[in-house]
Amino acid sequence: xxxxxxxxxxxxxxxxxxxxxxxxxxxxxxxxxxxxxxxxxxxxxxxxxxxxxxxxxxxxxxxxxxxxxxxxxxxxxxxxxxxxxxxxxxxxxxxx
Amino acid sequence: xxxxxxxxxxxxxxxxxxxxxxxxxxxxxxxxxxxxxxxxxxxxxxxxxxxxxxxxxxxxxxxxxxxxxxxxxxxxxxxxxxxxxxxxxxxxxxxxxxxxxxxxxxxxxxxxxxxxxxxxxxxxxxxxxxxxxxxxxxxxxxxxxxxxxxxxxxxxxxxxxxxxxxxxxxxxxxxxxxxxxxxxxxxxxxxxxxxxxxxxxxxxxxxxxxxxxxxxxxxxxxxxxxxxxxxxxxxxxxxxxxxxxxxxxxxxxxxxxxxxxxxxxxxxxxxxxxxxxxxxxxxxxxxxxxxxxxxxxxxxxxxxxxxxxxxxxxxxxxxxxxxxxxxxxxxxxxxxxxxxxxxxxxxxxxxxxxxxxxxxxxxxxxxxxxxxxxxxxxxxxxxxxxxxxxxxxxxxxxxxxxxxxxxxxxxxxxxxxxxxxxxxxxxxxxxxxxxxxxxxxxxxxxxxxxxxxxxxxxxxxxxxxxxxx
Numbered sequence: 001x002x003x004x005x006x007x008x009x010x011x012x013x014x015x016x017x018x019x020x021x022x023x024x025x026x027x028x029x030x031x032x033x034x035x036x037x038x039x040x041x042x043x044x045x046x047x048x049x050x051x052x053x054x055x056x057x058x059x060x061x062x063x064x065x066x067x068x069x070x071x072x073x074x075x076x077x078x079x080x081x082x083x084x085x086x087x088x089x090x091x092x093x094x095x096x
Numbered sequence: 097x098x099x100x101x102x103x104x105x106x107x108x109x110x111x112x113x114x115x116x117x118x119x120x121x122x123x124x125x126x127x128x129x130x131x132x133x134x135x136x137x138x139x140x141x142x143x144x145x146x147x148x149x150x151x152x153x154x155x156x157x158x159x160x161x162x163x164x165x166x167x168x169x170x171x172x173x174x175x176x177x178x179x180x181x182x183x184x185x186x187x188x189x190x191x192x193x194x195x196x197x198x199x200x201x202x203x204x205x206x207x208x209x210x211x212x213x214x215x216x217x218x219x220x221x222x223x224x225x226x227x228x229x230x231x232x233x234x235x236x237x238x239x240x241x242x243x244x245x246x247x248x249x250x251x252x253x254x255x256x257x258x259x260x261x262x263x264x265x266x267x268x269x270x271x272x273x274x275x276x277x278x279x280x281x282x283x284x285x286x287x288x289x290x291x292x293x294x295x296x297x298x299x300x301x302x303x304x305x306x307x308x309x310x311x312x313x314x315x316x317x318x319x320x321x322x323x324x325x326x327x328x329x330x331x332x333x334x335x336x337x338x339x340x341x342x343x344x345x346x347x348x349x350x351x352x353x354x355x356x357x358x359x360x361x362x363x364x365x366x367x368x369x370x371x372x373x374x375x376x377x378x379x380x381x382x383x384x385x386x387x388x389x390x391x392x393x394x395x396x397x398x399x400x401x402x403x404x405x406x407x408x409x410x411x412x413x414x415x416x417x418x419x420x421x422x423x424x425x426x427x428x429x430x431x432x433x434x435x436x437x438x439x440x441x442x443x444x445x446x447x448x449x450x451x452x453x454x455x456x457x458x459x460x461x462x463x464x465x466x467x468x469x470x471x472x473x474x475x476x477x478x479x480x481x482x483x484x485x486x487x488x489x490x491x492x493x494x495x496x497x498x499x500x501x502x503x504x505x506x507x508x509x510x511x512x513x514x515x516x517x518x519x520x521x522x523x524x525x526x527x528x529x530x531x532x533x534x535x536x537x538x539x540x541x542x543x544x545x546x547x548x549x550x551x552x553x554x555x556x557x558x559x560x561x562x563x564x565x
Contacts (some may be wrong), residue, residue, distance in 0.1 A: 007249040009273055012156035015247075016148025033146030038246035046231035046334040046361075053491040057333050059231025061488070063238025064140055065133065066219050066372075068521035068557075069229075069488060082238075085135075085146070 007042045019088035030086040037063070037070050037081035040092075048072055048081055049094045071095050102208035103129045104437050105430075106195055108186050108375060109215035111139020112419040113411025113426035115167045117213045120430030120448070122174040125439040129207065130171075130180045131197060133556075137171075137180065138164045139217055140237055141419045143245050158244065158269075159305060167423065188553030189214075189379040192404045198558050211406045211433045214376055215426060216413035218369035218390060221472065222526045223258075224486050224494070225479035227329030228365070236266045236366025243273045250275070251362025255338045257281040257326040258366035260470040261306030264288075264320070266364055268309030271316055278358050280313065281324040281340050283348050283367070283476075284469040323348075325479065327355050329363050338363050348475030368470050369416045370529055374551035376413070380404050385544035388467040389415030391529055392548055398453070400429035408433060417463050424452040424459070477533035486534065487527035489520020494534055501538045507547040508532055517549075521557055524549035 008015075016032025021039065030039035037060040040048065047057040048070050061069040063082050070081040073095040081092075107118045110132030118130045130137075136144045142164025151157060171178065181197075187204070188196040195207045220235035227233065234242075234250060236258060242250045253276045256267040260282075267280045288307050313320060321340075327350055328339040341355035371390045373383060381394040381402035393415040394402045400410050408429040411422030428449050435445035480486065482495035492515045500514040508524075508531055511517050517531050518524030524531075532546035 007251075009243075009247040009249065012151070012153040013145065013247050014150040014152055016146065031148070033148030034246060034248075038242060038248045041242065041250055042248045048231065051229075051488075051491055054485075056229055056485075056491075057231055058229060058488075059334065060234060060238060061229075062220060062235050062526075063241045064219060064235075065556075066522060067222075067488065067526050071521070082241075 007044065019086055019090075021086055021090045021092050023092045024094070028092075032086065034086050035082055036072065036074060036084045036086055036090070036092055039086050040081065100208070102193075102210050103127065105129070105211045105213065105433050106131065106207060106209035107213045107215060107430075108195065109139065109217055109411070109413065110134070110137040110180070110182065111215060111217050111411060111422065112142060112167060113217075113413070113422035113429075114139070114213070114215035115171050116423040116426030117215060117408075117410055117430035117433070118178055119167075119171045119174065120427045121434050122171075122177040124431060124434035124445075124448070125177070126434040126437050128178050129209075130178060131184050131186060131195070132180075132182050133185045135183055137168055137182065140241070142167065143241065145245060145247075149247070160244075163419070185556045185558070186375060187555055187558060189375050192379045192407050196553065198554070204558070211408070211436060212379065213400075213408040213410060213426075213429045213433060214379065214413060215409075215411045215422070215429075216372040216375055218371045218412035218416050219525060220365070221367040221370050221390070222530055223365065223367045223472075223476050223479060224484050224530050225326060225328060226481050226484050227331070227335070229485050229488055230329050230331050230335050231333070232331065232335030232361055233329050233363045233365060236262050236364055239266050239364045240269060243269050249273050250364075251360070252276060253278055253360045254362040254364060255279050255281065255326065255340065255358065255360050256364045256366075257324075257340065258368070259283045260366065260368050260466070261287055262366050264306040264309040264313065266366065267318065268312050270364070271313065271318065275362065277313070277316075277318045278360055279340070280318060280320045281326060282320060282322050283325045283343055283473070285322050285345070287466060287469050325350060325476075326363060326365065327352060327479065330357075335361055335363050343475055346473070348473035349478055350475060367472060367476065369412060370525070371416055372413050372525075374523070374555045376402065376407075376409055377548075377551055378553060378555070379407050381407060381409065383548070385542075386415060387543065388464075388471050389417070391543070398428075399432040399449070400425055401432065406436065417459075421456065421459055421463065424455045427452040428456075472533070474533070474537065477530065477537045480530070480534070486531055487515070487517040487520065489522050489526070490516040490518075492517045492527070497531055497534050498538055501535060505535070506539060506541070507545065508535065508549050509547060511535060512549055523551055523555060
């Protein structure tokens with residue numbers, strides 16, 4: 001696994017067990033307890049989807065589950081990445 | 097619908113107000129159900145680390161975490177009389193007495209409540225400006241969640257913009273997390289005058305924290321620019337640079353000629369908070385527009401009861417005033433609910449209410465002074481340009497909103513019909529406040545006349561499968 005840009009704060013807090021997400025087919029490391037949006041920001045991925053009408057890039061905005069900007073296709077469901085905890089083998093992709 | 101007996105009290109929202117309300121109700125002897133959407137109690141401000149994380153160095157836990165622990169411990173001492181249901185969203189309130197909720201495990205469920213306390217909290221005020229939809233632009237609340245709860249740096253180089261003491265707190269937390277904070281932009285003036293901090297130090301957690309972080313920012317050489325605002329975020333695919341400049345001190349109108357541009361991959365925006373009043377409205381409570389309290393809020397009496405008997409509202413969801421006020425309002429609501437249920441008498445209830453009511457009166461002065469600095473000014477509506485998206489979900493631009501006004505729209509419902517503004521998944525939470533501001537700027541009407549985008553159940557999207565269960 002290549003972690004090319006890890007923004008996790010280390011020390012002081014131990015994370016949960018390591019897991020692997022499949023994001024657009026690529027393995028992405030994460031830790032139990034993290035949300036999908038946090039795991040993606042931790043590897044430097046800010047854009048999470050493309051808006052359907054005008055095609056603008058979108059990412060996590062409110063972070064508390066209200067704005068629905070971070071909606072992704074996660075295990076086949078359109079759900080909010082900031083409210084969805086990671087799970088080993090989870091399939092994550094952009095959703096319109 | 098289940099045949100279960102009604103709960104004497106259901107509290108919706110497990111933040112400071114909801115925990116305090118449940119605590120006082122069960123202390124008085126009333127059984128109570130406390131519902132929250134998150135995996136654990138605390139709300140946004142007292143959010144706990146994920147269960148799977150282990151704290152190795154207790155110093156990492158900040159003041160908010162410790163304040164939350166005290167509140168949670170108080171409730172836990174009455175654990176036999178309170179049921180806590182986390183991970184559960186409330187979708188609707190029917191007839192003011194039936195709470196419709198949904199959880200991934202349990203599907204949809206109807207719960208009868210003889211009394212209801214709505215402590216639904218608030219969310220960051222959305223203020224559109226060019227580039228605000230780019231990835232890398234996040235709210236102050238979102239940035240705090242990432243740093244404090246997820247322990248992730250949202251970027252490397254940040255600009256923090258908006259108004260209020262929370263800006264200093266977030267900038268300080270980002271700095272401590274190793275993010276290079278390039279500038280803090282406060283649209284208003286400084287809240288940290290010696291008199292203000294002296295008065296507020298003991299009572300107002302956020303202002304005191306803000307003052308501490310303000311000192312830390314000064315020591316780190318991070319510039320704080322008063323009467324400045326972010327004008328645009330630029331980037332291809334995500335934020336790469338941020339333009340900011342001065343705003344008029346009285347009306348916050350941007351002065352675009354004097355802007356500067358800095359390279360940044362993170363822009364944190366916090367223009368105060370908007371109360372979440374959807375459930376109040378669905379419960380039939382009358383709302384009124386109070387700019388100083390964040391916008392539309394339920395009309396309440398001194399015991400936090402709304403215009404619907406037996407339905408109470410407490411905390412930021414009933415008018416933004418911060419966690420210290422929220423706790424005291426929650427206590428008053430919980431005590432009064434117990435009085436209405438007859439588990440304590442009127443004299444005893446009045447005696448128990450006197451301390452939190454006294455605290456609320458003492459806090460009112462500081463609160464008014466802070467509101468004077470931070471309530472949104474008309475110039476904020478001018479940060480957007482014609483092409484700026486006002487409604488993120490349905491991708492409606494400012495020009496389209498103004499076009500609807502030109503066609504005769506005089507309130508938000510009419511704008512919604514003509515443009516689809518507010519019809520997306522967020523149900524208008526992210527476009528109603530700024531849509532109203534743009535409408536008012538175009539027509540000269542007051543915010544109250546702009547009206548609201550009416551919430552429709554379910555207030556949070558839920559799959560048809562879950563509804564059918």
